[in-house]
Each structure stands twice: as C-alpha cells, then as structure tokens.
Amino acid sequence: MVFKTTFSSNRPPRRQGGFTLVEYMIGMGIAGTILTVILALVLYSGRNFASLANYANLQATSLHAIDQMSADIRQTDELTAFTTNSMTFDFGANGTLVYAYSPSARTLTRTLAGTSKVLLTECDTMTFSIFQRNPVAGTWDQYAIGDTNETKVIQVKWKCSRAIFGQKVNTEEEQTSKIVIRSN
Secondary structure (H helix, E strand, O other), X not given: OOOOOOOOOOOXXXXXXXXXXXXXXXXXXXHHHHHHHHHHHHHHHXXXXXXXXXXXXXXXXXXXXXXXXXXXXXXXXXXXXXXXXXXXXXXXXXXXXXXXXXXXXXXXXXXXXXXXXXXXOOEEEEEEEEXXXXXXXXXXXXXXXXXXXXXXXXXXXXEEOEEEOOEEEOOOOOEEEEEEOOOO
C-alpha cells in the first residue's frame, strides 16, 4: 500500500531572489547621486591642485628673475639708458646689459653682449623706476630722478598671471624690488 501525503499551507508562494523594478530604480538614483558628488569633488580637487602648482611655478620664476636682475645690476658700472620698459647698463668688460619688457609679448628679456634670454613670460605689467641713493627724510623711500647719471637705485615692479582651464587665475601679488648699483 502506498500512502500519499499532501501538505497544504496558507503561505504565499516564495519569491525568487532579485530586485523589483522600483528597488532597481531607487538604487540607480542613489548610485548616480553618489557618483555625481564624487566627480564634483575630483574636479574641484584637480582644479585646486593645478592652481597651486601654477602659483608655485609663477613664484619660482619670479624669484629666479629677481635674483638674476639683482646679481647683474649690482655689478654694473652705470645706467646708460632708461625708459619705464627698458634699462641699459654699462657692464664693463662684459659689454652692454639690457633688460627690456615687451607689453605685447608679455615678456622680460635680458640681453648681455648680444645674447638674449627671456626671464619672465606671461607678465601683465612691469615698470622700472630710478632713484638717488639718499632716502627721503623720515621714510624708506628714495628721491626719484630723471637723469641716468645720478641713478643709484633701480626699482622693478611686475605682475604675472596664467590661464588654467581657460580662465585667467593665480595673478601674483605685485613683485617689487629695489636694487642698488654698487659700483658707483
């Protein structure tokens, strides 16, 4: 004799593993939001790192230029020609030394005995000024002069900037230096 046992239950049929369409759509929305936030942070960080590297490079270039100018000008014999964008010095046995700023090219060029070298690029403004060595009473300033024969102090001012991702950013603070001609 064969006994057949049948069990019946009032439970609903068991669901198979997986997600419903609604659960899938909610999960995709949350994942999309998280990815958007992560992408925004990555882009923001990348722009900040590029700006920081750009600023550090601008500063290093400016320091190199002012070091070169200071070393050269201190050793010159005299200033022979001057405009607000150009200075020409007698450099003794080494010949003639010229520092010239080109507003259209945005460059500062050093020329010694016919050999030119660009010291600064992407320079928005630059001015040269000449002074006597004697200070104005009660200040740190020197007397401004117009005659190159009386020049003892040269002042150089400039501001450089670059474009990052198509935007002009990281304009340096104005670089200023006063350099004394020591030979006179």
